[in-house]
Amino acid sequence: MSILSCTQSLAVTGSGGSGAITVGNMLLQIAASSGLYGIMRRSVGPQIRGGESAALLRLSAQPVSGPDDRFDLLLAFDWLNADRFALEIPLDSASLIISDSAHSEIPDVILQSGARVIQIPLQQMAADISGGRVNMIGLGLLCALLELPSELSRTVIRSTLASKGEAAIEAALQSFDAGARYETSFQLPCPALQGGTTAARWNISGNEACALGALQGGVRFVAAYPITPATDLLEWLAPRIEKIGGSLLQAEDELASINMVIGASFGGVCSMTATSGPGLSLMAEGIGLAIASEIPLVVVNVTRGGPSTGIPTKSEQSDLNIALYGQHGDAPHLVLAPQNISDCIQTTRWAVQLAEILQTPAIVLSDQFLGQSRFVIPAPEPVVDSDSIARLRQIQHSASATPYQRYLINDSAISPMALPGTAGCSYTADGLEHTCTGKPSSIATDHHDQLDKRQHKLTRYAFGTQWAEVQGSGPIAILCWGSSSMAVLEAAERLQQSGQPVKVIAIRLLAPAQTAALERELQDVSQLLVVEQSHSQQFYRYLRAHYALPAQVQVYAKPGPLAITPGQICQALQALSGESI
Amino acid sequence: MNDLAKAKTYKSEVKPIWCPGCGDFAVLSALTKAFAYLDLDKKDLAVISGIGCSSRLPAYLSSYGFHGIHGRALPVAAGLKLARPELTVIASGGDGDGFSIGGNHFLHACRRNLDLTYIVMDNEVYGMTKGQASPTTKPDWVDSPLTPHGTGVRPFQPAAIALAAGASFIARGFSGDPNGMTKLIIDAIQHPGFAFIQVLSPCPTYRPEQKLWKNQVSSFPHAPTDNPLEAATRLYADDGMSSGLIFQSQYPAWQQTSAVTASIHQFEEEFIV
Ligand SMILES: Cc1ncc(C[n+]2csc(CCOP(=O)(O)OP(=O)(O)O)c2C)c(N)n1
Numbered sequence: 046m047s048i049l050s051c052t053q054s055l056a057v058t059g060s061g062g063s064g065a066i067t068v069g070n071m072l073l074q075i076a077a078s079s080g081l082y083g084i085m086r087r088s089v090g091p092q093i094r095g096g097e098s099a100a101l102l103r104l105s106a107q108p109v110s111g112p113d114d115r116f117d118l119l120l121a122f123d124w125l126n127a128d129r130f131a132l133e134i135p136l137d138s139a140s141l142i143i144s145d146s147a148h149s150e151i152p153d154v155i156l157q158s159g160a161r162v163i164q165i166p167l168q169q170m171a172a173d174i175s176g177g178r179v180n181m182i183g184l185g186l187l188c189a190l191l192e193l194p195s196e197l198s199r200t201v202i203r204s205t206l207a208s209k210g211e212a213a214i215e216a217a218l219q220s221f222d223a224g225a226r227y228e229t230s231f232q233l234p235c236p237a238l239q240g241g242t243t244a245a246r247w248n249i250s251g252n253e254a255c256a257l258g259a260l261q262g263g264v265r266f267v268a269a270y271p272i273t274p275a276t277d278l279l280e281w282l283a284p285r286i287e288k289i290g291g292s293l294l295q296a297e298d299e300l301a302s303i304n305m306v307i308g309a310s311f312g313g314v315c316s317m318t319a320t321s322g323p324g325l326s327l328m329a330e331g332i333g334l335a336i337a338s339e340i341p342l343v344v345v346n347v348t349r350g351g352p353s354t355g356i357p358t359k360s361e362q363s364d365l366n367i368a369l370y371g372q373h374g375d376a377p378h379l380v381l382a383p384q385n386i387s388d389c390i391q392t393t394r395w396a397v398q399l400a401e402i403l404q405t406p407a408i409v410l411s412d413q414f415l416g417q418s419r420f421v422i423p424a425p426e427p428v429v430d431s432d433s434i435a436r437l438r439q440i441q442h443s444a445s446a447t448p449y450q451r452y453l454i455n456d457s458a459i460s461p462m463a464l465p466g467t468a469g470c471s472y473t474a475d476g477l478e479h480t481c482t483g484k485p486s487s488i489a490t491d492h493h494d495q496l497d498k499r500q501h502k503l504t505r506y507a508f509g510t511q512w513a514e515v516q517g518s519g520p521i522a523i524l525c526w527g528s529s530s531m532a533v534l535e536a537a538e539r540l541q542q543s544g545q546p547v548k549v550i551a552i553r554l555l556a557p558a559q560t561a562a563l564e565r566e567l568q569d570v571s572q573l574l575v576v577e578q579s580h581s582q583q584f585y586r587y588l589r590a591h592y593a594l595p596a597q598v599q600v601y602a603k604p605g606p607l608a609i610t611p612g613q614i615c616q617a618l619q620a621l622s623g624e625s626i
Numbered sequence: 627m628n629d630l631a632k633a634k635t636y637k638s639e640v641k642p643i644w645c646p647g648c649g650d651f652a653v654l655s656a657l658t659k660a661f662a663y664l665d666l667d668k669k670d671l672a673v674i675s676g677i678g679c680s681s682r683l684p685a686y687l688s689s690y691g692f693h694g695i696h697g698r699a700l701p702v703a704a705g706l707k708l709a710r711p712e713l714t715v716i717a718s719g720g721d722g723d724g725f726s727i728g729g730n731h732f733l734h735a736c737r738r739n740l741d742l743t744y745i746v747m748d749n750e751v752y753g754m755t756k757g758q759a760s761p762t763t764k765p766d767w768v769d770s771p772l773t774p775h776g777t778g779v780r781p782f783q784p785a786a787i788a789l790a791a792g793a794s795f796i797a798r799g800f801s802g803d804p805n806g807m808t809k810l811i812i813d814a815i816q817h818p819g820f821a822f823i824q825v826l827s828p829c830p831t832y833r834p835e836q837k838l839w840k841n842q843v844s845s846f847p848h849a850p851t852d853n854p855l856e857a858a859t860r861l862y863a864d865d866g867m868s869s870g871l872i873f874q875s876q877y878p879a880w881q882q883t884s885a886v887t888a889s890i891h892q893f894e895e896e897f898i899v
């Protein structure tokens with residue numbers, strides 16, 4: 046069945062401390078327990094405490110990709126800084142707003158949507174309960190409206206608040222009941238969701254998924270410096286990696302992080318770091334060192350709005366340029382991007398494997414939307430034996446030739462890498478240009494040979510079909526990458542249903558460019574829409590640099606932090622195909 | 627094999643690019659003598675450096691090595707040591723590399739107290755980039771066109787800063803005293819924690835006046851202390867030209883404990899709805 050059959054989009058907002066995000070997380074878990082799929086995005090303000098926060102949910106009986114174009118319902122605990130998130134929660138005359146009558150001054154930015162407003166005395170109801178919580182009343186109200194089973198809700202409340210003590214749980218349950226019992230004279234503007242599933246599902250965030258993929262790929266050393274929105278990835282990893290014999294170190298900065306990772310990988314332990322734009326900028330020189338000295342490593346970059354400190358808490362796809370071109374000199378390396386949550390697991394795992402095989406850094410471009418959203422997804426296929434790490438790196442076990450040639454030029458251009466501790470193979474890894482043995486050299490031929498070698502190991506490797514996800518066929522295509530692929534796929538589905546089939550090509554392996562493979566896919570395409578979340582059309586410019594594109598190309602490039610939605614893509618596509626008529 | 631012949635086996639075939647008379651030659655040879663004395667297996671030895679004349683050192687050794695980027699020797703060394711605790715890991719480089727561009731790593735390596743040895747060849751100048759002032763250059767040194775009036779800035783005090791940052795082994799050596807330096811390197815490698823040696827290593831090319839250091843360097847008049855206050859008092863009273871072990875304390879070396887107590891499969895189960 047299609048994801049379009051029926052979905053519900055709900056926003057829960059309030060100032061920090063109001064518990065809006067908690068309600069969102071619980072609601073997602075309750076919906077999941079009752080057999081639904083869903084997604085919860087987070088949008089928070091820059092304040093550490095007390096700022097605005099919004100939990101943006103979309104629930105369905107079918108797997109959900111990204112956000113819809115509009116919201117059916119907004120539950121607002123208060124209106125603090127509502128102007129800051131109003132644009133991220135598009136409402137219309139069919140939408141419903143539930144707000145606390147204690148905050149009756151509804152801002153114009155919200156009212157002008159024409160949505161119907163219902164006022165409920167949430168605060169007053171909470172005051173009648175000892176330890177009563179407004180947000181739990183809201184949760185009760187929502188669960189009743191959504192017809193979610195109250196027993197499940199109680200279980201989720203109990204388990205979420207387990208550490209808060211029995212009194213807090215009791216107060217929360219009473220508040221929940223008060224909300225659930227509240228006599229509503231209105232209904233949800235969308236029908237209740239039918240046909241939940243008993244299929245195995247996971248509730249996971251993109252950051253957790255990338256971290257899991259890294260562990261599955263074999264990562265056992267991490268050095269990193271905290272930065273939003275990558276911190277949760279590291280916080281998930283830290284207590285776990287040490288339980289499987291690895292370690293995570295909080296470094297003094299990103300310069301240290303990347304160089305520690307280089308040192309650990311030189312020592313033979315599969316290693317990675319995670320960061321976001323400003324950290325990636327600081328790592329640029331270290332990544333270049335890993336390229337020159339041929340050290341495998343992975344950098345997961347959870348992109349936020351840039352440049353500079355930009356918008357730390359919100360999403361954008363604008364680190365493509367620095368990921369592709371951030372090094373000085375000719376510096377071939379790997380750049381990959383997951384396209385959805387379960388792909389965060391697979392792509393990060395693949396990135397680790399490719400880095401190990403090709404002895405070069407791999408940058409994984411996730412973003413705040415993927416990283417900090419929680420998704421209920423079909424349980425991924427189990428990795429056959431996730432605990433036994435395949436040794437993918439070509440490791441020299443003993444000296445076969447004297448002297449040992451660390452940077453030997455051979456057919457695959459991948460030379461055996463000796464690990465410290467191997468007799469007869471000692472060498473000095475070097476960021477200076479070098480000969481085959483690693484001896485520093487500024488001789489033109491050595492430079493050319495090693496440049497060729499570092500390029501060839503990437504161009505000669507057969508990446509297989511995983512370089513992209515291709516769906517559909519025909520003369521009209523959409524080309525996209527990373528997290529915006531989710532909205533593109535939904536748009537394609539809507540277009541298909543309205544009798545306008547489009548082909549979708551979502552690129553996973555951005556570097557090295559798979560020119561022949563993409564051009565094969567574009568052979569029969571005459572009209573192309575390029576979709577990306579950046580201001581300067583970074584993806585389009587990259588495409589122009591590496592691939593021959595059809596004559597008629599339109600670009601839908603929109604900077605963050607607003608999500609790219611399926612409706613916008615449909616419109617852009619109609620504009621493109623309309624032009625040709 | 628006699629000691630000298632054994633020490634030689636730790637040298638590689640690569641010919642140093644250093645100028646004749648450069649103090650770094652003596653550091654290289656003291657290192658190999660220390661390795662020979664400790665009978666270290668060169669396959670289990672790794673020397674890590676940044677960028678600078680002094681940072682060229684790993685290539686001249688027959689052990690494993692990493693010649694990384696400017697200022698980052700310590701993090702590479704830390705990563706390697708954490709990944710492979712059984713290896714003997716030594717970081718080395720110049721005063722610009724360690725105290726200017728890499729200064730932050732120096733502070734944190736001191737406090738982290740990993741079991742590493744860090745040897746800084748201090749020539750109070752940037753040799754590799756042809757003679758600019760470094761953090762340890764005196765404020766009135768006017769021979770660099772980049773700072774025609776001198777830096778006008780008080781010099782960085784490596785030993786005192788290492789002490790304040792929590793280093794557990796602090797020594798000063800002099801390349802004109804190869805035996806003393808060898809002894810310090812042996813002690814540093816044997817020290818179970820972060821061992822820092824500032825080696826006064828003249829640059830005859832850009833600081834010819836440093837040829838006089840041999841008349842100015844003398845031994846510290848005291849035995850090493852494990853009392854940081856005492857060490858600080860001595861360091862502040864010193865003109866920076868005394869050599870020897872200054873401070874040694876048995877702070878516990880930082881280690882990560884990681885025993886396998888779970889499986890990835892268990893982590894996956896946490897996500898099941
Ligand atoms: C990021 C970066 N900035 C600047 C340089 C240029 N550079 C190379 S070596 C050096 C200073 C070396 O001085 P020091 O570390 O004291 O070593 P010495 O050459 O004196 O042994 C500088 C500034 C560089 N290689 N990388």
Ligand code: SF4
Binds near residue numbers: 650829832
């Ligand atoms: S420039 Fe100075 S530090 Fe560099 S090799 Fe020559 S003498 Fe040694």
